[in-house]
Amino acid sequence: MNIVDQINNYPRFSQHIGLERIKRLLDTLDLSYAPYPYIHIAGTKGKGSTAVFFANILREAGYKVGLFTSPHLQSITERICIDLQAISLDRLSQLYEIIHQVLQELKMFDVSYFELITAIALLEFKLQKTEVVILETGMGGRLDATNALTNPILTVLTTIGLDHLDRLGPDLASIAREKAAIIKPSAAVLSAPQAALVEKIIQEKANEKQVHHYSIYRDYQVSSYPSTSSDKEQFDVLSYVTGIPYTELTISLLGKHQAINACLALAGSELLTKKGFIIREHHIREGLKKAAWPGRFELLKVNGKLLIMDGAHNPDSTKALSETIKERFPDKKIHIVYSSLYNKLYDQNLINLAQVAQSFYFTKISHHSSVDPDELMQWMDINMPGIPCFSEYDEWLCFRKAMESAKPETDLVCVTGSLYYIGWLRSKLALPFYLQNGKEILEVNL
Helix, strand or coil: CCHHHHHHCCCCCCCCCCCHHHHHHHHHCCCCCCCCCEEEEECCECHHHHHHHHHHHHHHCCCCEEEECCCCCCCHHHHEEECCEECCHHHHHHHHHHHHHHHHHHCCCCCCHHHHHHHHHHHHHHHCCCCEEEEECCCCCCCCHHHHCCCCCEEEECECCCCCHHHHCCCHHHHHHHHHCCCCCCCCEEECCCCHHHHHHHHHHHHHHCCCEEEECCCEEEEECCCCCCCCEEEEEEECCCCCEEEEEEECCCCHHHHHHHHHHHHHHHHHHCCCCCCCHHHHHHHHHHECCCCCCEEEEECCEEEEEECCCCHHHHHHHHHHHHHHCCCCEEEEEECCECCCCHHHHHHHHCCCEEEEEECCCCCCCECCHHHHHHHHHHHCCCCCEEECCCHHHHHHHHHHHCCCCCEEEEEECCHHHHHHHHHHCCCCCCCECCCCCEEECC
């Protein structure tokens, strides 16, 4: 059995909810108190993008950076990166053997998949003597395995909205409390613009922990430029914290929401300088400019036709995707390839995507509990009968049909709804995983 199969054998969720297992494991590994400064990031959308912006800035500043994100697209090794490079399968296997031996000695047989990979990542960052680590939560916050550590240098909350209702709670307030539970007395908290209810909950938690709460729009002014390019976003930031005006910042992750994520990393970098980090303005500029995050409004050409791959899977992210498509490609006819896991709000997602869709191509996600494509068809027939829809169970054939229907001059295909499907498709297209770029639009011929 190879290392990926061994790790995949661990249950997605443990039968007993809580942090007791991961805390016991980390204590045995001498990791209950992080031996490196770390930034803890939670939220509903934008966590990964913000983490990658942070990692690129810190690398530009010369720091050895550990980065832990989830889910992965094509390989589990993507979740654990050192200096923007995913670890090798051989290294993953070595780390697994260390952890597995400890689990056997402790007679811990109910550790979950995410607890295991979290422990592997934290151990690797220690062994590699990383100078700073960026930890993205997996799902929530309060009971997330990453929350077993208690000494962050900075806590960041990206946009919080509805997602994982089956695990985090039935409403926005419940979800916000779960996410805000990563706030610790050891570090200031920095948050993206939030709904008023969420902002109130974050401030209450910050007051409880007696830490300062910095907020984008209150402590930073972000001004986006009108879009003039299909492959970059440009914006200004005025910091009320330091008084510095950052003009003509450029990122290759498209959408005004990505400007907010980039501003979180910029603001966080300013706050890190108060902790002794040496981060200059040119480090911030270059780090933001070089940052890449595959599968998030990733633009490429397939047989000369434009393709966007975006892992939007909740109402907030599909709304942002539709708005970005409208802004960047107002004259294109958009054909959407869509798949969804069962625990997603696919009805609200389809309503958002229908704002730009010329047609829908529905498919399933292999090896995952996905919504039946015919069920999606039926929902559209009842609620939006005017939009042409097609159902195809074969994931590759569905994608090919959508691409073949698109005309190079006037049309664009957008694959969305699930990062799992996008990861599968990127592998099928033999696309590389990268967190830093130059970047030219990738071109693929089928």
